[in-house]
Amino acid sequence: MSAITRAGQSSSTRGPACTTGPASTAPGLASTPSSAVPRKPRRDNDMSPEASSRALLTVLSAEHAEWRPLLALIEEALQEIERPAWAHSVPALERSGPGPEPLLSGAVIKVAPRSIERWIRRVMAIAAAGAREEPFIAAVTAGRLDTLALFEAAVSQDVDRLDDLAQVVRDTRGVLRILAPIIAMPMLHACRRAWADRVPTGWASGDCPVCGGWPSLAEIRGLDGSRHLRCGGCGGDWRTEWLLCPFCGERDHGNLGSLVSPESLERQKIEVCDGCRGYLKTLTTLVPIPPAHVVLQDLATLVLDVAALEKGYRRPSARRPLAINVVAQPRRLRALLRLRS
Ligand SMILES: [Zn+2]
Numbered sequence: 001m002s003a004i005t006r007a008g009q010s011s012s013t014r015g016p017a018c019t020t021g022p023a024s025t026a027p028g029l030a031s032t033p034s035s036a037v038p039r040k041p042r043r044d045n046d047m048s049p050e051a052s053s054r055a056l057l058t059v060l061s062a063e064h065a066e067w068r069p070l071l072a073l074i075e076e077a078l079q080e081i082e083r084p085a086w087a088h089s090v091p092a093l094e095r096s097g098p099g100p101e102p103l104l105s106g107a108v109i110k111v112a113p114r115s116i117e118r119w120i121r122r123v124m125a126i127a128a129a130g131a132r133e134e135p136f137i138a139a140v141t142a143g144r145l146d147t148l149a150l151f152e153a154a155v156s157q158d159v160d161r162l163d164d165l166a167q168v169v170r171d172t173r174g175v176l177r178i179l180a181p182i183i184a185m186p187m188l189h190a191c192r193r194a195w196a197d198r199v200p201t202g203w204a205s206g207d208c209p210v211c212g213g214w215p216s217l218a219e220i221r222g223l224d225g226s227r228h229l230r231c232g233g234c235g236g237d238w239r240t241e242w243l244l245c246p247f248c249g250e251r252d253h254g255n256l257g258s259l260v261s262p263e264s265l266e267r268q269k270i271e272v273c274d275g276c277r278g279y280l281k282t283l284t285t286l287v288p289i290p291p292a293h294v295v296l297q298d299l300a301t302l303v304l305d306v307a308a309l310e311k312g313y314r315r316p317s318a319r320r321p322l323a324i325n326v327v328a329q330p331r332r333l334r335a336l337l338r339l340r341s
């Protein structure tokens with residue numbers, strides 16, 4: 001077990017040691033069983049930020065057999081984000097320059113309904129393989145679950161709407177909330193890729209400038225030790241100030257600190273804010289974590305989430321959903337006919 005100690009942001013004075021252990025819930029993985037919580041800190045050399053996706057998945061799968069259903073979903077999403085077809089649905093950006101809203105806010109996303117249903121069915125089939133239930137696929141087949149509505153709720157991160165859809169399929173375990181980030185991932189990554197040169201350099205908010213999600217983790221990067229926030233939803237990457245809580249904007253040194261494990265040699269720590277009781281996992285890296293790996297590094301550092309929860313800190317609740325419309329793109333033939341008329 002690692003000893004996690006509280007240190008002030010500007011001081012190396014350590015507080016009383018605290019032993020880590022299982023917690024009742026894990027942020028971002030609300031249904032992860034307590035048995036899935038790592039019981040020891042990971043070795044530094046097998047989950048380095050520079051490792052490949054395959055290597056990361058292999059290590060996680062070997063060390064945590066109970067995570068395999070979730071890892072299968074993430075693996076599928078990582079393959080799906082490589083499909084070029086998603087780029088066709090990225091909306092054109094009309095705004096320019098730094099604005100108060102993430103780039104995706106106000107977007108109208110035109111999609112091929114069959115492609116969206118195919119992807120959602122695929123996600124549900126993999127999820128069902130772990131649970132040995134297929135109520136969601138049955139609901140899609142019967143037309144009770146609107147896949148475009150589910151896709152829109154997932155991309156806009158609208159948890160209230162997800163809960164409404166969950167009622168339709170009698171999902172009382174929050175399965176749709178867990179599947180939603182996986183469902184949204186290919187679209188969000190396509191937007192991040194397409195808009196790489198449109199991300200405002202002066203973005204000062206704590207939420208992702210592309211998709212509006214809260215950061216999954218922070219990086220202290222390179223020889224200059226610049227601080228970057230990383231989004232697990234789209235892989236977004238934006239620079240931020242050192243002494244600033246991304247969740248509530250707290251700048252008071254007295255309210256900002258960190259939890260440090262001596263065994264991680266400060267390569268991994270938890271930045272905490274006593275203003276909002278939020279926390280942010282922070283990794284020291286030489287180069288940026290590849291966008292597709294952020295979600296894996298988030299999972300690989302679950303032991304830090306547990307330590308933060310035990311100290312009374314939490315991830316922030318879901319932010320206000322973005323205003324996004326998902327509409328069915330006319331079939332190509334229909335579009336051609338319209339052009340000729
Ligand atoms: Zn994002």
Ligand SMILES: [Zn+2]
Pocket residue numbers: 245246247248249250273274275276277278
């Ligand atoms: Zn805060």
